[in-house]
Amino acid sequence: MTFDFTLTILAAGSLTLLLALSSLVVATIIGLATAFAKLSDSRALRSAAGIYTFVIRGIPDLVIMLLVYYSLPALLNQWADAVGWDTHIEFPPIIAAIATLGLIFGAYMTETFRTALLNIPKGQIEAAAAYGLTRPRILVAIIIPQLIRLALPGFTNNWLVLAKATALASLIGLQDVMFRARVAAEATSKPFTFFLVAAAFYFLVTLISFAFLTVVARRYEIGIRELAS
Template sequence: MNNGMVLEFATAIFAAGWITLLVAASSLVLATILGLAAAFAKLSDSRALRILAGLYTFIVRGIPDLVMMLLVFYSLPAFLNQIMETMGWDMHVAFSPIGAGIATLGLIFGAYMTETFRTALQNIPKGQIEAAIAYGLTRRRLFFRIMLPQMFRLALPGFTNNWLVLAKATALVSLIGLQDVMFRAKGAAEATGKPFTFYLIAAGFYLMITLLSLAALSFAGRRSTAGDRKLSP
């Protein structure tokens, strides 16, 4: 195998990086939305909402990520098709690999984000919320002016960890046929018989995401605490 072939396969692997980043970013958005909704549900006065949110986090965190991915991509469409066939409907359900990958990762990491956001919300001083209500702030202004900025700062370490794990977990989508970085690396390894070379290239891609993410989120963390003042003892 000459250097030109290695370069060609390496280029193909990195070219698939945008798919990996698209899946990761889209899954993060979905996970954040689900996490916020479930966190507020767990802290709500509604017993039904607390039970539903608790079941969501318990079930999702108790099933391996790979099993969840296969359930969503293969088993769920088959189950839905069986139901429609029983009911006599002439329809067929099939999920695209990218859609199934984003939905599954968003669902999985939404459960982890739930605990991150719930803990952050619980650590916001209640006195500040009570004072804001006493001043007549609406729920919307209370959330965006008081709760959201503090929740962001308190949740950032856990959010960072969840994002880093999510970014690496995108490698699972290669197993359902999406041509991401890992799919291309596997194809190159099989075509050339040089798995170490191309899996090392894929590892370098994920390591690059980790380093850039840590730098960006560390900067965000410093900016979020820039206004803090240390009280002298």
Template sequence: MLNGYGSTILEGAWLTLALALSSMTLACALGLLGAAFRLSPIRWLALLGETYATVIRGIPDLVLILLIFYGGQDLINRLAPLVGYDEYIDINPFVAGVGTLGFIFGAYLSETFRGAFMSIPQGQGEAGAAYGMSGVQVFFRILVPQMIRLAIPGFTNNWLVLTKATALISVVGLQDMMFRAKSAADATHQPFTFFLAVAALYLLLTSVSLLALRALEQRYSAGIKTVEL
């Protein structure tokens, strides 16, 4: 299958999936933090959150990947001697990929989460407080479940885009399925065959993800009725 390169491309597919899942985990954490900052009544925190979202969303993903991987590596190696470390530090492409994609999509998710929190009627939290719930209980028992339901459509879109964006990490040497497909194409001079196979794998991954997230959305929407005006 695929001139003997099928197994190596499938190994790269597992690495791609691990990269996507790890990056989205980091992105969710940064997205929640960014949303909290942007909704904060403390002005400098709100400004910091807005700056993060605006700057990251305004720079192309590939530029950020190259900047963080090569520029970050150069910066670390310039600073290392100042603390007495003279060995050359080589950043792992997987770690760089997770950090970069997580940082990028954290900015997008901060907008998704912020919009979801703002869509929850203020009276929901006030009602929880009136029943004697603490602020933490109100947040986790009332606000977060509703936020998840409202954020799933935006989260789904970001997950699909992030999954496809993992292909960009191959430019820094990560041996994901895109990197391995290119190596196989160069060796066999059959680029159409291998890139078509990778396209099919990405389509399979995004299609399964879409079905799973739609099922999750239906679960969180159980008992919710839409009022038509």
């Protein structure tokens, strides 16, 4: 029985990874957009971006997830009833979890990308513009490559935290690794065994992710080391 439950827990690893990677994509998109907004000339964009990061970082992750999964649909259903719409809104757990984690870690990614953008020498951008490069070309050829290199350490830390934070999704009914570990623990009265299996899964994801991103970071540092030598 222990072996069967262990296989069941590990089988949910694909769903956990799907949640983590999907949330990472959402967080990266939000983070990039908000970072550029914070550095834009528009006061409205800077204010909106600042409010978003301040509010999200000031509320516990679990509270935000419960607000998105339970409170937001209830509020939308109340509005629908008020205008006479015969509908019932309910978010699937996987969608609510991706949206929540993307929203939360988008705020942290914002600061990572903003710091990286500030560390790109302005002289390079000004020189490129002087040579007649268009803004899209400057973005692709100069800003993005350096942004990746400068943001990788913070990006790595955010991803490692995000991957572990996916465990919160079990509290809204998503049958991920943590959900199945809890079910197995309750069914067999062996919480240590099955929570240890879940811990081993998350640790393995962390280990592989860290090793992979370390290799990527070293590849991006090759040119810098050559120039330094």
